[in-house]
Amino acid sequence: MRCWNRNRVSGKWGWERRACFWSDSKVFAAHSESAGNALMYAMSERALQMLRGTTFTDPVQLLEDMLPEVLAYGKKITGNPDLRKTFALNALVCVDNAAWLLYAQENNITQFDEMIPAAYKPGLSYRHEKVASIPSFSVGTTAERIKQAADEGYFILKLKTGAAGTQQQMIEKDIAFLTSLHKTIGHYETPYTQNGKIPYYFDMNGRYEKKDTLLRFLDHARKIGAFDQIAVIEEPFEESNEASVGDLGVRVAADESAHTVEDAAHRIELGYSAIAVKAIAKTLSMTMKITQLAYEKKIPCFCADLTVNPILVDWNKNVAARLQPFPGMSVGLQETNGHQYYKNWDRLMTYHPMSDATWIKTQKGVYLTDKSFYSASGGILAPSAHYEGLFKG
Known part of the structure; x- marks a missing residue:
């Protein structure tokens, strides 16, 4: 193996x-x-x-x-x-x-589509021509830095909230960040959303201890006119928090708490209306099971990253390109942040067996998942000379 x-x-x-x-x-x-x-x-x-x-x-x-x-x-x-x-x-x-x-x-x-077992094909049956490349920004990132990414063409960005400190300090900082963010890029437009506005994707990393605190964040979003641009909020509560989220008026996604298909089903019962899937962190096998459940329950999915190398980016991309469209958007969604955090990312790119392919690099905020991408399965079934070489004496 x-x-x-x-x-x-x-x-x-x-x-x-x-x-x-x-x-x-x-x-x-x-x-x-x-x-x-x-x-x-x-x-x-x-x-x-x-x-x-x-x-x-x-x-x-x-x-x-x-x-x-x-x-x-x-x-x-x-x-x-x-x-x-x-x-x-x-x-x-x-x-x-x-x-x-x-x-x-x-x-x-020889192709990813042929590899998917019949039981899981419906959940991975779509073919997006483009997949959004979603960069990730940690807590404390300035609105100006986020604006820089938006200016480069990234139209949906993963924004970490849940600032350090007490719950009161956290919500005050998060509200201030939201205000600054919306003032800075709230007016940006994109052809990839139904309303033409740039969407907000917040990852709260389980930092919100009470539902009321999250409601304060959402109330402020309404007050400043940012609420309708919130595409999804990911994991606002700790996994042990069984609070229902179906009445918040915004789409809430499960990620860490959806370990297995059974856990994903439980989150759906709690009102979670999206699932961040990670073929590169929860295995492709488990991801197939989760995406099929989500398909049957009409729960949209998108792919999240774990700062992986370029080849694993394409394992994830094969999933993201085949997921049903996320509500309000016309392209597949995939977080990918390795280029932000790996010091040797350019060298890692050369280890990809199809490093010159059209789908490899982000182009104005998206990956072009054209016919060549599907024909080659993103290169994941092709041998990498570099990695194969690690097993030779």
């Missing part, structure tokens, strides 16, 4: 560090960066040892069979009996990707 997709290249905020923090903040807080990474790698290695000498015919079933034991092992080595399932799924991404590559080779499959 080829597991080259998890190769590390040093950066300002690397994939591995974000993977640990995003997957389980308790593990991140209790260990050094290298120790947290080592724990996740140990779980990946455990999965590979489990597969030694075995056979499989269905990567989705293979993941289902591995996940319970890998999660149990993770709980043991981290000393955390409440280890989040996303930590185990994140550790299994490299194994799952390798399983899909092997499955494709063994069955002479």
